[in-house]
Amino acid sequence: MKALVLIGGFGTRLRPVTYSVPKQLIPIAGKPMLYHVLDELPPGVDEAVLATGYKADEIGRYVTEHPPKIPVRMVAEVEPLGTGGGMRNAGGDMSDPFLLLNSDVIAGFDSAALLARQAERGGVGTMTLVEVEDPSPYGVAELDGDDRILRFVEKPRREEAPSRWINAGLSIWKREVLGRIPDRVPVSWEQEVVPTLLPGRVYAYRATGFWEDAGTPERLLRAQRYLFEAGRGGRRAIPGGTTGKGPVAVDPSASVDGATFGGSVTISAHVVVGAGAYLEDSVILDRANIEPGASVLHSIVGPRARVRAGHRVSHEVLGEAAEA
Ligand code: GDD
Numbered sequence: 001m002k003a004l005v006l007i008g009g010f011g012t013r014l015r016p017v018t019y020s021v022p023k024q025l026i027p028i029a030g031k032p033m034l035y036h037v038l039d040e041l042p043p044g045v046d047e048a049v050l051a052t053g054y055k056a057d058e059i060g061r062y063v064t065e066h067p068p069k070i071p072v073r074m075v076a077e078v079e080p081l082g083t084g085g086g087m088r089n090a091g092g093d094m095s096d097p098f099l100l101l102n103s104d105v106i107a108g109f110d111s112a113a114l115l116a117r118q119a120e121r122g123g124v125g126t127m128t129l130v131e132v133e134d135p136s137p138y139g140v141a142e143l144d145g146d147d148r149i150l151r152f153v154e155k156p157r158r159e160e161a162p163s164r165w166i167n168a169g170l171s172i173w174k175r176e177v178l179g180r181i182p183d184r185v186p187v188s189w190e191q192e193v194v195p196t197l198l199p200g201r202v203y204a205y206r207a208t209g210f211w212e213d214a215g216t217p218e219r220l221l222r223a224q225r226y227l228f229e230a231g232r233g234g235r236r237a238i239p240g241g242t243t244g245k246g247p248v249a250v251d252p253s254a255s256v257d258g259a260t261f262g263g264s265v266t267i268s269a270h271v272v273v274g275a276g277a278y279l280e281d282s283v284i285l286d287r288a289n290i291e292p293g294a295s296v297l298h299s300i301v302g303p304r305a306r307v308r309a310g311h312r313v314s315h316e317v318l319g320e321a322a323e324a
């Protein structure tokens, strides 16, 4: 089976860091978001086709230098085609059925159960749904007693959401659905295509367990805490020469002597952290410099950014080469 992974979004909710780093390459718990997704594909998936657009070259270069566990192939959009247009553009030789994944979703449930559900029930597809408190930022499904999806509304107003069960960004589809997407024009899969597929029978697989769309700073850091706790990255022990507590993921090329950790921190390549600096619940990208005595909490610090000595950064996103 093949997986089609949507990876062409602009990452607007993670600006300014996504002006230079595509969302999927932001490291969480020691490895880029995209690799957490690729490494959890169910057994039986033998190729992932990455539908890229924004910063396709950077993603291509990274994937070539750091080959994922399963073979990947990239298909880039010249102009952004939306989720549906991207699927149509990249889906030329998909398997039947194929898996569809958003590349910013961190989940703790067993995706093999989704495949079994599709095999049992048939229909044109099965979507993994999760229950959330506020469904309005997501695609929301109305279900019948048989878990068949009767209605699907993308990003409804909160009071108009038909339920609290939302599209988890992991689904399985018959190949024929790709033929239902107009070619070479921007199309939203969720808004324009999924509703037209419902008469052909689309079922839900209701998953329980951890789920997060890591597309905003707060949710990205929550996903990172989960990955550390679940042992899916980093380690409990802090590096020699530092104080405080893990878990942390510290790249071996980083220099962190004399730093203090408060847990759930990723430190990327060639980062320099000065003595007496404090880091907690944060992601620090390549070559950033956290000067002596500075503190960084609940934040994302972009590549080559600098946090000045003694300065405190809390709940912030710093872009490439920013100074704070
Ligand atoms: N190739 C391509 N082209 N990919 C795109 C494009 C595009 O033009 N636009 C977005 N993507 C990719 C993003 O990179 C991301 O992996 C995925 O499609 C979904 O886009 P997001 O921008 O993250 O959408 P969302 O989080 O607002 O909503 C989606 O995900 C929710 C669950 O996390 C929808 O699928 C919702 O229905 C769903 O509930």
Ligand code: MG
Pocket: 102, 104, 213, 214, 215
């Ligand atoms: Mg998203």
